[in-house]
Amino acid sequence: MPVGIVSFVVALTLAALTAGLLITFVLAVPVLVALLLSIRALTHVQRSRFRSLLGVDIPPPTRPVGETWGARLKAETRSGDTWRQFGYHLLALPLGVLGFVLVTTVWAWALALVTLPAYAWTLPANGLFGWELHSPAMVAALTVTGILLLLVAPWVAWAVASVDTVVAVALLGPSRSKALARRVEDLTRSRAGAVDAADAERRRIERDLHDGAQQRLVSLAMNLGRARTRLRDAPEPARKAIEEAHEEAKQALAELRDFVRGLHPAVLDDRGLDAALSGIVARAPLPVRLRVDVPGRCSPTIEAIAYFVVAEALTNVIKHARATTAEVNVTATDGRLRIAVTDDGHGGASPDAGSGLRGLAQRTAAADGVLRIDSPPGGPTVIEVDLPCES
């Protein structure tokens, strides 16, 4: 109630002043600013009231965005949120009064009627609305009504609070579409964060393996190699054991090398997509024409996704397409990175057929990208990926 009175007075006065001063634009602006600030402050007070008294958390209304102070003022003045909050601050008083009256009336009547038998005899016989207050039947009926009212009273208070809450949530909180928009923003941000974190984790593991296990294994293979050349006179079984260990160490190195490269290609960071992709193309067992026309650099996560998209698409071509040549085109325009991998194989590629293409689709989608596969039976197959340059 007191909050309601304050907000009603402040909001209405300032609004009236603003409206009145609108003709003298210069004077209206400071009052408008005061009004907007008051609306914000009152909303804050109301939100904490709902949180502390009723345990209702009303999400904060959206803050206007703008480069300059003037732009923010304009945005806030135009925002539907602002005027819905204004509406609530005006409504708070009548709503509060109504609720207060209703609740106190019900309680008062309930208490008065329940205790009626104690004082009915002091009242005039037809004292109230012409009721027979001295008839025991009538007193009993009114007392029962009082008990019922007493039972109903908390529910009335609850209902009043609920109506207040519903109105407050509807008017003070962000509108539904705004709430959804905010949710989408939050989800987009957290998903981008998750994708970036996964990428950073791969880089970290790659670096750890490079600095740790790989160096140690090279050292081991080197020592076994030295032993192999120096211990030529050792007994046959010992020599054989060293030879086998040496070969196995080299094999392990080769396997670890491919695995580490599959985590993250280091050349991508210092030379970019062109260099990293020409490494894959040069290793492909079929001729691949590579064209990369990317003037700047995209975000590291997007570059990594683009790299793995091409790697996986080419693996797919080599494994399944029975192609004789393939082509990789990468272009960047208007903040979009576009990749097209084409082969002259027998077609029929689909994300449902193998986990490779499905993984591609998932990785692309996680970065807000689009994957299209055009692979009619008989070929040719075109896999196109469209990614935002910034994640």
Added chain:
Amino acid sequence: MRIVIAEDSVLLREGLIRLLTDAGHDVVATAGDADEAMAVIAEHRPDIVVMDVRMPPTHTDEGLRAAIESRGRWPEVAVLVLSQWVEERYATELLAGSTAGVGYLLKDRVADVRDFVDAVVRVGEGGTALDPDVVSQLLATSRHRNPLEALTPRETEVLKLMAEGRSNRAIAEALVVSDGAVEKHVSNIFMKLDLPPADSDHRRVLAVVRYLEDAG
């Protein structure tokens, strides 16, 4: 041979020192990062620097940049670049300009001690040592764009071995054919690639690799 080793892993640095010292070479200095390497090369002017690609502070390609810079400043100092993964792009950058006294090998190759020491000596004497993996990448890249397709599979094989810096005798041994057969393949390669035949092993490699560079 006077050698400088630039490698940030202490384990590998010590291993390389032992390996090269065993073979009778003199490791005059070591460095743990690219800046230190440049300072050490300037001071000692070794016959050859064995350089790791990824070194502090950024752990990306500072070793490669240092190798290229060293070749520009001190052409008489040979450079053998080692890496856990060989990149076609790095090879092209490293071989741009001159191919004398340059090597680019996978780190794994140090496990085959004798071959590795041979490669160090070959590069230190002004020759070339390219990892088979690098060579096949360069050939694959060039095949997509040039008349190398005219070569027979056997000639391609011979060319690969040549690009690794091997002599005719070594190629003949590797392919289990006679020296004469190899010479015939080699002259065919030169003819098909339109390159003038040259007498020395080294100049021949230069010609082959220069051709690969042009294609790449």
